[in-house]
Amino acid sequence: MTAPASRRRLLGASLAVLAMGRAASAAARPLLPAVTRIRLGDDMSRTRVVLESDMPLQEVSAEVVDGLVLDLSFGAVAKVEMTGAGRGLVSQWDFDSDPKGFRDRPRLRLALSGPAEIKARFSLPPTEGAPGYRYVIDLVASRKSPRPLIVIDAGHGGHDTGALGFSHREKDLTLAAALVLAAGLRQSGAYRVVLTREDDTFVALSDRLVIAQAAQPDLFLSLHADSSPNCNVCGASAYTLSDSGTARAARGVSRRASFLRTAAPRQDDNDVDAMLVDLGQRFARNCSARFAAGLLDRLGAVGPLVARSHREAGFMVLLSPQIPSVLLEMGFMTNRLDEDRLADPRRIAQMATAARLAVDDYFAAPRDFASRDVAIVRSR
Structure with a gap:
């Protein structure tokens, strides 16, 4: 037998063994349901x-x-x-x-x-x-009485990194804090929780409002970390909706903006609808201010606060009519001590506990739900 013929026979035998091995492997692999x-x-x-x-x-x-x-x-x-x-x-x-x-x-x-x-x-x-x-x-x-529903919004995500610190990104720290806070609220058994994002995905600002509007929560809390050209500035602050933001939300409702669609007024009586939207906004702003004050009191016991820590702004995530909403700046990414605090699991756990206690305080206080309920029923 010539050498080439021998090599061809050896190659053929090898291919046959390889094919048999593949067939045996395929036969051993379990079929999966679809x-x-x-x-x-x-x-x-x-x-x-x-x-x-x-x-x-x-x-x-x-x-x-x-x-x-x-x-x-x-x-x-x-x-x-x-x-x-x-x-x-x-x-x-x-x-x-x-x-x-x-x-x-x-x-x-x-x-x-x-x-x-x-x-x-x-x-x-x-x-x-x-x-x-x-x-x-x-x-x-279910016949069970619904527990208060809280939407927790972890700022930024995906390609939107948010503020950059010395070694961390805002989007990562806000998500970590949101997950810890959500776990604590759920473990208490007193609340239902919805997260606008649970991983490193990008969620547009309008989509965050859509999530909140669809859930119709009793409280909306957006978590962020601030930045400043002055690296010595540190501490937490809380934002609630400003007068300009309130007007912007009202204009969005009147135009039936998609991200505010559940609050869009009916066409049969615009004057009444405008009044009900205004009542809902007043209720939400009052409740937002009350929760922000309690939240800052609790957070001040476990970490620093900036001067004039309760502030107002027209941030989009605060625009939902009839939903008490607060944006929390947990600290400054541009301050090393704040950044280290926000990256420390033990300190985040302390802040999450403080926030949960603030939620307990908020829902334990007597409140009048009438204006919010009337506005929501009318808008539907």
Whole structure:
């Protein structure tokens, strides 16, 4: 046998062994189920969610978070990404298999239109009329009294870094603080919490208002870190809506600005609607000022405050009519001591505890909800 022929035979044998190895590896690799469709049905008192798949789904966990989001995790599943409008108790849903690797399991998230709880969960095999596998979740309206809802807004994110410190970025520090504060509020069991962002993603300012308007919270808190050309300036401050910001919000409502759409007045009686919007704004400004004062008192016990720490501005995140809103500047990125404090998990935990106590103080105080409720009902 010639040398070339021997080499060809050896190469052929090697390729055959490699092909057999690949076939064996493919045979050993488990087939993963794929969610092919999600269906919703029923009404506002009971809603059924059905996940259709080509193989049985294995649920790992299912829980309603803060009465607002149904969060279900599944065992291994083929990559599927879907999202859609809801129905009944579900206002919107999304399912993905975590292609970015942020979670260890695929997850279905159902944004709830009101307090709800899981009544039943079960699997169904294929039938003559339904050839696929089905996983069913039945939701019912909850009779529990809703706890106060708080929206926490971590400033900046994604390509918007915010202020730059000596070794940190504002967007990272605001997110870390928001997550710690949200965890503390949830663990108290007294509040429901919505975050405008939970990771390093960019959320436009108008979208942050859309999130707040859709949730209709009892309180909106935006977290930021300040900067100054004077590196000696340090300490926290809190902003509430200024007179110019109030006028800007009113103009936006009258123009039916998309980010203020839930507060848009009706067309049948503009004078009455304008009066109700004004009542809602007065209520929100009074409550915002009350919360800002309490927040600064609590924060002053654990860290420095700037001079004249309660300030007013027309920041967009403060424009939501009828929603008490405060923007907190936790410190200065341009001051080394402030930056170190905001990057220290222990100090952030102290600030988060102070903020949570301020929230407790705010909701423990007697308040008149009438003006806000009238304005909201009218605007819908």
